[in-house]
Each structure stands twice: as structure tokens, then as C-alpha cells.
Amino acid sequence: MEHCENCKCKEKHDYALLAPVLEEYAKVPGSLITILQHAQEIYGYLPTDVLWHIAEETGIKPAKVLGVATFYTQFRFKPVGKYLILLCCGTACHVNGAKKIEETICEELGIKDGDTTDDGLFSLKVVACLGCCSLSPVMMINDETYGSLTPDKVKKILKELREKSEA
Amino acid sequence: MKIVVGQGSCGIAAGAGKIYDYFKENTSFAEISITGCIGMCYLEPIVDVIHDGIKRTYCKVSADILPEFSKALEEKDFENELLKKYELKDEDKAFLEKQTRIALRNCGIINPESIDDYIQAGGYKALTKVLEEMTPEQVIEVIKTSGLAGRGGAGFPTWFKWNAARQSQSEQKYLICNADEGDPGAFMDRAVIESDPHNLIEGMLIGAYAIGASEAVVYVRAEYPLAIVRLTNAIKQAEERGFLGNNIAGSGFSCKMRIKAGAGAFVCGEETALIESLEGQRGMPRLKPPFPAQKGYWQQPSNINNVETFANVAWILSNGGEAFAAMGTEDSKGTKVFALTGKIKRGGLVEIPMGKTLRDVIFDIGGGIRNNKEFKAVQMGGPSGGCIPTELLDTVIDYKKLSATGAIMGSGGMVVMDETTCMVDMARFFLDFTAKESCGKCIHCRIGTKRMLEILNRIVNGEGRDGDIELLEELCMTIKDGALCGLGQTAPNPVLTTIKYFRNEYEAHIYDKKCPAGHCASLITYQIDADKCRGCTLCARQCPVGAISGKVKEPHVIDTEKCIKCGKCRESCKFGAIHV
Ligand SMILES: Cc1cc2nc3c(=O)[nH]c(=O)nc-3n(C[C@H](O)[C@H](O)[C@H](O)COP(=O)(O)O)c2cc1C
Ligand code: FES
Numbered sequence: 154m155e156h157c158e159n160c161k162c163k164e165k166h167d168y169a170l171l172a173p174v175l176e177e178y179a180k181v182p183g184s185l186i187t188i189l190q191h192a193q194e195i196y197g198y199l200p201t202d203v204l205w206h207i208a209e210e211t212g213i214k215p216a217k218v219l220g221v222a223t224f225y226t227q228f229r230f231k232p233v234g235k236y237l238i239l240l241c242c243g244t245a246c247h248v249n250g251a252k253k254i255e256e257t258i259c260e261e262l263g264i265k266d267g268d269t270t271d272d273g274l275f276s277l278k279v280v281a282c283l284g285c286c287s288l289s290p291v292m293m294i295n296d297e298t299y300g301s302l303t304p305d306k307v308k309k310i311l312k313e314l315r316e317k318s319e320a
Numbered sequence: 321m322k323i324v325v326g327q328g329s330c331g332i333a334a335g336a337g338k339i340y341d342y343f344k345e346n347t348s349f350a351e352i353s354i355t356g357c358i359g360m361c362y363l364e365p366i367v368d369v370i371h372d373g374i375k376r377t378y379c380k381v382s383a384d385i386l387p388e389f390s391k392a393l394e395e396k397d398f399e400n401e402l403l404k405k406y407e408l409k410d411e412d413k414a415f416l417e418k419q420t421r422i423a424l425r426n427c428g429i430i431n432p433e434s435i436d437d438y439i440q441a442g443g444y445k446a447l448t449k450v451l452e453e454m455t456p457e458q459v460i461e462v463i464k465t466s467g468l469a470g471r472g473g474a475g476f477p478t479w480f481k482w483n484a485a486r487q488s489q490s491e492q493k494y495l496i497c498n499a500d501e502g503d504p505g506a507f508m509d510r511a512v513i514e515s516d517p518h519n520l521i522e523g524m525l526i527g528a529y530a531i532g533a534s535e536a537v538v539y540v541r542a543e544y545p546l547a548i549v550r551l552t553n554a555i556k557q558a559e560e561r562g563f564l565g566n567n568i569a570g571s572g573f574s575c576k577m578r579i580k581a582g583a584g585a586f587v588c589g590e591e592t593a594l595i596e597s598l599e600g601q602r603g604m605p606r607l608k609p610p611f612p613a614q615k616g617y618w619q620q621p622s623n624i625n626n627v628e629t630f631a632n633v634a635w636i637l638s639n640g641g642e643a644f645a646a647m648g649t650e651d652s653k654g655t656k657v658f659a660l661t662g663k664i665k666r667g668g669l670v671e672i673p674m675g676k677t678l679r680d681v682i683f684d685i686g687g688g689i690r691n692n693k694e695f696k697a698v699q700m701g702g703p704s705g706g707c708i709p710t711e712l713l714d715t716v717i718d719y720k721k722l723s724a725t726g727a728i729m730g731s732g733g734m735v736v737m738d739e740t741t742c743m744v745d746m747a748r749f750f751l752d753f754t755a756k757e758s759c760g761k762c763i764h765c766r767i768g769t770k771r772m773l774e775i776l777n778r779i780v781n782g783e784g785r786d787g788d789i790e791l792l793e794e795l796c797m798t799i800k801d802g803a804l805c806g807l808g809q810t811a812p813n814p815v816l817t818t819i820k821y822f823r824n825e826y827e828a829h830i831y832d833k834k835c836p837a838g839h840c841a842s843l844i845t846y847q848i849d850a851d852k853c854r855g856c857t858l859c860a861r862q863c864p865v866g867a868i869s870g871k872v873k874e875p876h877v878i879d880t881e882k883c884i885k886c887g888k889c890r891e892s893c894k895f896g897a898i899h900v
Contacts, residue, residue, distance in 0.1 A: 243504025
């Protein structure tokens with residue numbers, strides 16, 4: 154299988170981590186999304202081999218598992234950086250200049266929406282509305298929300314996080 | 321003394337978490353508690369101090385003043401200069417006083433993590449009364465009298481849906497709460513769940529009793545982690561107190577409740593797509609009929625309502641359907657919550673009786689436009705709605721009257737725009753959203769929105785062609801007629817309303833290659849007003865491509881050939897000398 158040389162299908166993650174989740178949900182109808190959410194929480198993203206493993210354990214066809222996973226924007230198929238930036242580009246944020254904020258982040262980090270920096274520190278994902286519209290423009294980094302952003306404020310936040318992780 | 325720190329998502333984003341931590345760690349003279357979102361988001365972080373039965377509210381409290389702030393409180397020196405400076409102003413008090421709060425009645429007042437607070441505020445009384453004294457039919461009758469209509473967007477009479485689900489014969493029925501809140505710019509559902517989760521649970525239980533459901537599910541948007549935490553906690557508390565589970569309050573009625581976290585797909589707010597998603601599928605809408613009331617979740621009779629709809633139910637059962645119906649207009653009863661955002665001075669949550677005008681909400685309560693700019697339009701109903709212009713500001717808030725403008729009541733997002741907002745760009749923004757969120761099941765929506773987006777993109781990029789407006793209109797009609805679900809059927813609304821009210825802006829883009837709002841980068845040139853420029857050199861230092869030249873203390877000039885129109889110079893100029 155020559156074409157498999159660079160492909161990650163042979164990779165094997167530690168399925169024991171997922172075992173309790175599968176134990177609880179594998180046979181409960183309608184639980185595929187819940188299982189995928191737990192898997193993403195455990196592995197940080199949805200690796201191909203984990204998706205195969207879920208398909209085997211639940212008896213759901215692999216194509217269906219992938220079909221569901223790719224439908225929802227929450228699911229990722231690549232590892233993310235230490236800091237996941239969720240930048241809001243919802244209506245309120247758009248009206249208050251979210252585009253500028255996006256440009257600033259992209260410029261500062263040298264990445265586009267959906268990418269991760271080479272040092273694995275930052276990932277950027279554009280989302281629609283974090284529900285803090287009154288403080289727009291807004292972004293969320295891991296579990297922390299930052300509001301009333303300006304390009305300068307964003308630069309400062311990114312710098313602080315970078316320094317924090319270097320320390 | 322009691323110190324209460326507002327801990328809704330917006331408060332926390334503004335720094336309320338650190339303020340709470342500070343008081344918690346450093347205060348021995350007062351009890352420290354939390355509350356949810358009062359809706360004055362523009363003033364967060366907010367701290368309430370209750371002493372001797374008097375409540376004082378302090379706004380925009382920042383971490384650096386805390387030591388001094390807290391010292392003044394300890395000394396009960398309420399006339400202290402610092403405290404006075406941060407105390408809620410009269411004009412801001414009016415923001416709340418002009419509202420009528422039913423769905424939000426406890427938000428920002430009680431502790432959302434305490435069921436006792438809710439019970440003390442009269443909570444679970446309506447449920448107990450319903451279970452002890454009323455038949456399901458009587459409950460439905462009260463809801464019918466109230467005139468309550470769905471707050472999720474479509475405004476369908478709630479009693480009718482409940483009755484249909486009640487009439488469907490089946491062993492197993494489901495009650496589902498739609499907390500997907502997909503309209504980017506609306507956040508009232510999040511506020512209700514974060515600030516008063518028991519009110520939602522109580523409303524849902526009354527609904528479950530009315531239709532005969534023994535299982536209830538709340539489908540919550542993935543981007544609302546705090547709402548999920550608070551609701552999980554509330555469900556647990558309600559179970560412990562016997563308000564949820566088997567034989568509720570000794571009535572023989574049983575109902576369990578669980579949360580399902582969404583996974584990020586706008587179309588899942590559509591009820592049949594939501595059901596697909598609950599069943600673990602791709603969230604693609606089903607053909608109706610059969611309606612969920614006949615064949616819904618797992619093909620069983622199901623009833624789906626929005627969070628705000630349920631948030632009104634307990635109040636209606638306590639106060640009577642007539643009291644609710646006494647507010648509003650002929651067609652639209654009760655109150656509606658709006659999320660006021662955008663270029664507004666006082667942004668936040670506003671609950672008012674139907675029948676008020678848009679002007680009342682935006683100018684009287686919201687204080688009008690920030691930075692002395694001119695109002696241009698208000699966007700209502702998100703990607704399914706439209707932009708309402710200045711001439712129609714006196715439109716009455718009522719389902720039919722708003723639909724007549726081409727916009728919709730929607731879930732209550734009100735994004736206010738000023739003269740610097742380009743209406744063509746807004747239309748492009750929404751089409752970009754719907755094109756991305758189209759689930760792909762039907763061709764009109766999948767390909768139609770994409771074609772429309774392409775046309776709008778070329779217009780804002782200065783490549784608009786003669787006939788583009790007409791082509792857009794034709795596509796709009798085709799998509800409206802041909803799309804399978806509400807997403808596609810309403811996707812053209814933002815385009816149609818902007819063409820209807822702001823056709824001149826489209827024409828300026830296409831024929832004059834100009835963006836009247838000065839927004840679209842391809843259609844503007846930056847210039848420095850030599851009379852205003854003081855030659856401070858700040859802009860020249862900010863310019864990433866070195867397009868600005870000039871000597872210190874002399875007017876600068878922009879080389880339009882080099883300029884990449886990033887706008888950094890205009891932002892940095894302290895004298896307003898740079899214009900487009
Ligand atoms: C594309 C689309 C998105 C929707 N999103 C939501 C939503 O986020 N929240 C909501 O309550 N209703 C939403 N709805 C409306 C629901 O389909 C449904 O009408 C509503 O949840 C019924 O509750 P109600 O009668 O209490 O309003 C959406 C409809 C469509 C077509
Ligand atoms: S639009 Fe950005 S938080 Fe709502």
C-alpha cells in the first residue's frame with residue numbers, strides 16, 4: 154500500500170481513553186455527535202483512526218461517521234495549537250469591525266482561518282457569534298473571552314500569551 | 321452588606337470574574353454572591369451592593385480600583401467620590417425602568433446557581449399549581465388566552481402546537497427546547513439560561529405536562545459553555561428537590577430532562593434539522609408534513625419551542641392569560657426581548673411590550689447612535705431578516721407590521737447601523753453566512769446562495785455590472801420559491817430589503833464605482849485634509865507600505881498608487897484629518 158506512506162491511517166491513538174465514553178454511549182441510539190464531542194475533547198481533534206475505531210465500536214458505517222463529523226463546524230481533523238482563538242465574525246462584530254481584527258491576527262501570527270502557527274502555539278477559527286455581542290468585536294481564547302477589541306489590544310493579548318508560554 | 325457581582329458571559333468577558341475573585345478573597349465585611357445578566361451589557365462589569373435594604377449599582381468597575389472601592393464599602397462611605405463616580409447614572413437607570421420584564425424578570429436579580437433564590441422569587445409555584453389544580457387542556461386554554469406566539473422566529477401560536485402534540489396519540493412524546501440561537505447578533509436565550517435557568521425548566525415542565533411528554537431535551541448551541549454549566553447545575557438541583565424526575569411534587573406526573581450540546585451548524589436551529597441532529601445525524605431538514613407534533617424525534621409526537629417562549633410560560637400560568645394578552649397589539653401579545661447591538665450607545669437586552677415602535681427601542685431606550693453619527697438602518701431577524709431604514713423607524717413592533725417591511729420579528733436580534741455601514745456589504749455578509757451554512761440538500765439554496773454571493777462580491781469589489789441588481793432580484797425570487805426549508809426561503813431577505821431601501825448604494829457601487837459609506841476598500845481612496853493635518857507623522861509611521869510622506873509639522877500626503885487601503889492611518893489620526 155504505497156499511497157499509505159504519508160497517510161495517517163496507520164496511526165494509533167490510545168483508545169483506552171475513549172473506552173468509558175463508548176461504554177456509556179456506543180449502544181444508545183442517536184449518540185454519535187456526543188461521542189465525537191467527547192473524542193475531540195480527549196484527543197484535541199478527531200484523528201482518522203479514532204473515527205474508524207468509533208465506527209467499529211458503534212456499528213455505524215465509517216462513511217456515516219465521517220459524514221456527520223464533517224457536517225458540523227465544531228469538529229476538527231487536525232491538531233490545534235495550545236491557544237485556540239475563536240474569533241467572532243457575527244453580525245454585531247462585523248458591524249463593529251471584526252474584519253480588521255481578523256486581519257490583525259492573521260498578520261501577527263502569519264496564519265489564516267483554520268490554520269495553526271508552525272510553533273503549535275496558536276490556532277485561529279472564525280465563528281459566528283459568541284453571544285457577547287454588546288462587547289463586539291469579541292474573541293475567545295481557550296475558555297477566556299475578550300471583548301471590545303481593537304487591533305492594538307489584540308496584539309497585546311497575543312504578545313502576553315506568547316510570553317506566558319515561553320516563561 | 322451583600323455584594324453581588326454580575327456573572328453572565330458578557331460580564332465575565334468584561335472582567336467580572338476577576339472582580340468576583342477579588343471580593344471573595346479579600347472581603348470579610350460582606351456576603352459575596354453572583355447574579356446573571358441584567359441586560360445592561362454596555363456597563364459591564366456591574367456590581368450591586370445591598371446595604372440596609374438599599375441597593376446601589378456600580379458600573380464598569382475595573383480591577384485596579386478594587387482596593388479603594390472595597391475600602392469605601394467597608395467604611396459604608398457611600399458618598400465617597402470614587403463610589404459616586406461609578407454609581408449607576410439616572411440616564412442608565414431609565415434603560416431598565418422603561419422596560420417591562422417577564423421573560424427576563426429574574427435575570428440579573430437572583431443567583432442563577434441557587435434554586436432557593438428562584439423559589440424565593442416565586443419560582444415553581446406555577447408548576448405546582450398546574451400539577452395540583454389543572455388539566456392539560458386547561459393549561460393549553462390559558463396559553464391560548466395569553467396569545468403567546470413562538471419567540472424563535474416564526475411567531476406561530478404556542479397553544480396550537482401544544483394542542484396538536486396533545487392530540488397525537490402515542491405512548492412516548494417529547495418536549496424539545498430550541499436553544500440553538502443561531503442568529504449572530506442575538507443573545508437573549510443565552511442570557512435566560514445563564515441568568516434564570518429554573519425559569520426555563522419550569523416553563524418546559526408545564527409544556528411537557530400540557531402535551532403529555534415524559535422526556536424533555538434542551539438543544540444548546542455549542543458556543544455557550546457557561547449556559548450549559550448553569551443549566552446542568554439547575555437540572556440537578558430540580559431533580560434533588562423533586563421538581564424533575566418521577567412523580568413530580570407528588571402529582572403522578574413524571575418527566576426527565578437532559579441537555580444536548582449542538583455542534584455548530586446554523587441550520588440545526590430549524591426544527592426538523594434539530595431533530596435530525598438530536599438523532600445523531602447530519603442536521604438536514606425534513607420535508608413537512610408530517611409536522612413534529614405528529615412525527616418528530618424518533619418518529620414520535622414532539623413539540624419544539626424556543627427558550628424565550630418557555631421563559632414566559634410560568635409567568636402566564638401565575639398571572640393568567642389575560643394579563644399577558646393585555647399587553648401588545650391586536651396580533652402580537654405580551655412582551656418581546658431584543659438584543660440591541662451594533663453602533664448603539666446603550667447596547668444590551670431590552671424587553672418591552674409589543675406595540676412599541678423601533679424608535680422607542682433604539683432611541684428612547686438604547687440612546688441612539690454612538691459617536692454622534694447618523695442612524696442608517698436596523699437589521700432584524702438576522703440572516704432570515706432584513707434592514708429597516710430611517711423612514712420606517714416608527715414601525716410598530718408586531719409580527720405582521722414588521723413582516724410588511726420585508727424584515728421579520730425574528731428571534732429578536734437588532735443590529736443598529738450608522739452612516740459608515742455599507743448596505744451592500746451587509747447583504748454580502750449575510751449571503752456569505754447563508755452560503756456557508758446551507759446544508760446542501762436542495763439545489764436552490766446550495767447553488768443559488770453561492771451565485772448571489774459571487775455577484776455581491778463582485779459589486780463590493782468594484783466589478784459590478786449593469787443588470788446585476790435585476791439578476792439578484794431574479795435569483796432571490798427563485799430561491800424563495802424553490803428552497804426546501806426556512807433557511808433558503810428567507811436567505812434572500814437581507815438582499816431584497818437592502819435593494820428595496822438602499823438601491824442607490826447598489827447603483828453607486830456598480831455605476832459610479834463608489835461606496836457611499838466609505839467602507840468597501842476597492843472603491844475608496846484615502847486622502848489627507850491639509851487644513852486639518854498637523855504633521856504629527858503618526859500616520860506615516862503606522863502605514864505598513866510607506867505610502868505617506870511629509871515633513872514634521874507640515875501636512876502629509878498619501879501616495880494613492882502605493883496605498884493598500886488598510887485604513888490604519890485613518891484610525892490613528894487624532895485630528896480626523898484623513899477621509900475617504
Ligand atoms: C434556518 C433556521 C434557523 C432557525 N434557528 C432557530 C434558532 O436558533 N432558535 C429558535 O428558537 N428557532 C429557530 N428557528 C425556528 C425553528 O424552526 C422553530 O420554528 C422554533 O424553534 C419553534 O419555537 P417557537 O414556536 O417557540 O418559536 C430557525 C428556523 C430556521 C428556518
Ligand atoms: S456577533 Fe460577535 S458575539 Fe455576537
